Amino acid sequence: MNNPDASRFAESRAVVVTGGASGIGKAIADAFTASGDRVAVLDRSGMAGTIAVDVSDEASVRAAFAAARSELGTIDVLVNSAGLLTESPLEDMTLAMWNETIAVDLTGVFLCCREVVGAMRQQRWGRIINIASQLAIKGGTGLSHYSAAKAGVVALSKALALETAADNVLVNSIAPGPIETPLVDGISEEWKAAKRAGLPLLRFGLPAEVAPTALLLASDPGGNLYVGQTLGPNSGDVMP
Numbered sequence: 001m002n003n004p005d006a007s008r009f010a011e012s013r014a015v016v017v018t019g020g021a022s023g024i025g026k027a028i029a030d031a032f033t034a035s036g037d038r039v040a041v042l043d044r045s046g047m048a049g050t051i052a053v054d055v056s057d058e059a060s061v062r063a064a065f066a067a068a069r070s071e072l073g074t075i076d077v078l079v080n081s082a083g084l085l086t087e088s089p090l091e092d093m094t095l096a097m098w099n100e101t102i103a104v105d106l107t108g109v110f111l112c113c114r115e116v117v118g119a120m121r122q123q124r125w126g127r128i129i130n131i132a133s134q135l136a137i138k139g140g141t142g143l144s145h146y147s148a149a150k151a152g153v154v155a156l157s158k159a160l161a162l163e164t165a166a167d168n169v170l171v172n173s174i175a176p177g178p179i180e181t182p183l184v185d186g187i188s189e190e191w192k193a194a195k196r197a198g199l200p201l202l203r204f205g206l207p208a209e210v211a212p213t214a215l216l217l218a219s220d221p222g223g224n225l226y227v228g229q230t231l232g233p234n235s236g237d238v239m240p
């Protein structure tokens with residue numbers, strides 16, 4: 001049987017959020033903290049109170065998760081939000097640019113998931129929430145590397161979900177639409193205004209409007225039936 005251990009929900013959960021120093025990850029870390037959970041933030045930014053990590057570096061990921069585990073005791077929930085976005089038409093894209101995006105946005109998710117899956121299966125409870133993007137579904141001009149990485153995150157989440165669901169380790173992804181964060185700061189105001197006008201909701205989302213989807217996926221019983229799903233807080237931009 002696949003029954004969650006009810007006693008786990010009487011206490012606070014131990015949550016790791018990568019990329020939790022900014023944007024969507026920060027909003028998710030804040031929301032878990034506000035709901036009484038213990039949160040370790042892993043980020044490249046080196047901000048005070050965070051554990052330094054480069055999610056694309058195997059040794060760095062190993063060390064950061066060891067530090068998180070010694071701080072939290074265990075890891076019940078992993079949110080992979082670390083990511084970067086650069087832009088280039090494919091014909092001008094350097095291999096270095098392609099490789100950097102795949103390394104951070106896709107390989108980073110693999111490396112971080114690998115750190116927690118075994119222990120989550122052993123404790124027969126775990127939730128992994130990977131922040132993908134709606135561009136995994138619709139693609140984006142100048143974003144072939146990013147779109148491919150995010151489609152990889154969605155597929156990785158489905159495959160891992162199949163491996164772990166019987167042990168009550170549930171893996172899902174969130175595919176946000178455009179969200180007001182530093183990630184989109186570099187995009188021209190002109191493009192953003194046109195994009196907003198084309199959205200059914202006529203506006204980008206806010207990080208705090210994505211965070212409740214992560215809380216839902218981590219919740220009991222609310223998240224119990226989501227396995228390998230892709231949830232889309234996206235202002236109506238994509239309706240799969």
Ligand SMILES: NC(=O)c1ccc[n+]([C@@H]2O[C@H](COP(=O)([O-])OP(=O)(O)OC[C@H]3O[C@@H](n4cnc5c(N)ncnc54)[C@H](O)[C@@H]3O)[C@@H](O)[C@H]2O)c1
Pocket residue numbers: 018019020021022023024025042043044045053054055056080081082083084085104131132133134175176177178179180181182183184
């Ligand atoms: N903002 C959007 O419109 C949007 C839409 C869809 C998906 N996303 C995804 O949401 C996630 C969060 O993005 P955001 O918009 O909050 O951006 P953000 O730039 O505000 O936050 C990203 C965080 O990831 C960290 N980071 C980057 N590279 C890292 C690395 N190698 N190792 C560790 N940490 C690293 C950064 O330091 C930063 O704190 C990303 O995966 C992004 O692709 C964002």
